[in-house]
Amino acid sequence: MVHKIDKKSKQPLYQQIVAYFIDQIQSGLYGPGDRLPPERDLAADFSVNRSTVVKALDELKSLGWISRKQGSGSKVLEGRWGSRQAPLSYLRASLDSPYLQQDPFVTKIQQLRQDTEALDLYTGDLPPDLMPNFTFPAFTWEEIRQESQHLSASGYRPLEETLLRHLVDSFALPTSGQKLVITAGSTQGITLLMQVLLRSGDCIAAEDPSFLFALPLFSTMDVQLVGIKQDDEGILPLALERTLKEKKIKFLYLNPSFQNPTGHTMGLNRRKAIIALCQRYQVPIIEDDVFGELSLSETPPKLKTLAPETVIYLGSLSKLLGATIKIGWLLAPEALAEQFAQAKRRMSIDTTIFPQVLANSALQSPEFFSQKHLLLQEMAHRKTALEQILLPFKDDWQWQSIKGGLYFWLQWRHPSLHRHDWQVLLRNSLLGAPAFLFSNETNAVRLNYTRLSEKDLSLFTERFQKVTSQLKELSHERNH
Structure with a gap:
């Protein structure tokens, strides 16, 4: 079967072959574990030199789409779909693709x-x-308009104040020298972290398994996501230290309480060991506590409480109040929080006033x-x-x-x-x-x-x- 590629295009032939196979894999025509045709057959199918096919397959391997083994050929990887990278040439041509970086299994679930x-x-x-059933006061449009005057780059100031009191009272989080930045849910918080802290070619570390590998965010950045093995107590210190020695890690992303997907909660001694390692290697920690409000029993102190200057705390009310009220936040040292706020303004990322007013009302409610x-x-x-x-x-x-x-x-x-x-x-x-x-x-x-x-x-x-x-x-x- 002959596959057409445009030999008059400015895009190199090998990149066109890469884009072709990404489309085939994303649309399910090649499934996880399926073998690709032999190099010689592909060269004939695309009417190109075998060296062009080899370069395309090597690129697909480096981007995490296929594996290649001498004598066994190439096959589609069965592992983490969300950690695969897409070349910029493909992304520019595929912005309207419904398949971009969504696992076919997830597509079927969404249909079912x-x-x-x-x-x-x-x-x-x-x-x-x-879902908790809060009674909200009636707001007029004029009242909402007036409340919008309390918006700043970091968020709705009355909600910031209410949240800070809540975080101190409920979780004993430190506030001295710290500042909140309100986000439209935790995913926007992660996006801000990536924009401010990461550059092309950087590495970040996270638990393995981690929901971070399921996010499509990394497909648009040349960022390596390194998984660190964990046990029932959480991420393994020896495995983390080995990675910190071998790679330049920009930050460690952790979900230490009710980890997604395993549900594990990291013990106090393990928390202290991980913090000590990160302080020794001067690696900041992102503590994702998106399920913090949903604790069924006592848990150890937050990483942010144990090491305020080392940890950026990521929280959310969306798991408690529902996904329609997308309210999250970053609690970080003041200078860094200001960078997050300015990044929001620079990228025109809005956290609209209405859900912030509702969240503030819910937190202040005697029913909360x-x-x-x-x-x-x-x-x-x-x-x-x-x-x-x-x-x-x-x-x-x-x-x-x-x-x-x-x-x-x-x-x-x-x-x-x-x-x-x-x-x-x-x-x-x-x-x-x-x-x-x-x-x-x-x-x-x-x-x-x-x-x-x-x-x-x-x-x-x-x-x-x-x-x-x-x-x-x-x-x-x-x-x-």
Whole structure:
């Protein structure tokens, strides 16, 4: 089959071949683990020299799309989709592509979420029936307009003041020499961090697995994302130190409480060890505490409390108040916070006034803590219910009881699964997030237990039994 490329184009031939295969992989025509045709065949298909094909395949390998092995050819990688890079030449030509940096598995989940029969344990938000129901005062448009006069580059000043009091009272966070910058949710906060702290070619480190690998942000920057292994206590100090010695790491991104996707909470001694390492190598820490309001039991002090000058604290109300009220913040040393605020202004990133006014009203409401208490009670009940359902499956799955947040991380006890094995979730209308979305691992799945109401428990049990049986069959067939 002959593939057309434009030999009159200013774009080099090898880049056109790179763009062709990225499109093929993104659209699902080449799936994870699929082999690409031999180099000699591709040279004939594209009517180019074999050296041009080799250069294109080497580029695809360096960008994280394929693996190449002498004697075995090239095949599409099965690992982290979101950590793949796209060359600028491809990005410029593909800004309107619906497939850009979205894993095909996620695309299928988004389609299935429209089906009322699907059990959605994939979505990273509380279900509507658990959202706190605050009573907001009536606002006139003139009142909102007047409140907008209190906006600055760092946010709505009354909300800044309310948030600072809340962070001190609830989490004992330090405020001396620190400043808040309000963002439209945590993802905007991460974007600001990248714009201010990173340059092309930089490296950052994060837990492996981490939801950071699932974000498409890195596809538009020449930034390397290095995963550091973790255990039930969190990121491993020895693995981190080895990376800090080998690479110039610009910052360490951590989710130490109710980690996404594993649900792990880092212990106090581990927190102190990680902070000591980063201070020794002069590497700042980004503490993502997006689930901080959803604690079911006591947790160790925040990293920000233990090391105010080393840690930039990233928080959010969106997990508590719902994704429609996108309010997040960065708490950083004053000089750095000012850089974040100026970057917001420079990039014309707006955090609109209305959600900030609503968030300020919710935090000041006398109902806030009673509503939050009721929410946490119901979350604890749903957590216990899922643990009871999982007990008969303990020979097939391993999990750790969580202290808060939204997620359970179930690890398969049998021989390794392949990426495509997780299609059994989709076939059984049980939506979860397999490990390959967050890591190169394929033997675990993340489930949002808060989305399992009482009426869903029996249906979940039935479908989970089918998924487990079918995964065992696949594993048995592969190993016999």
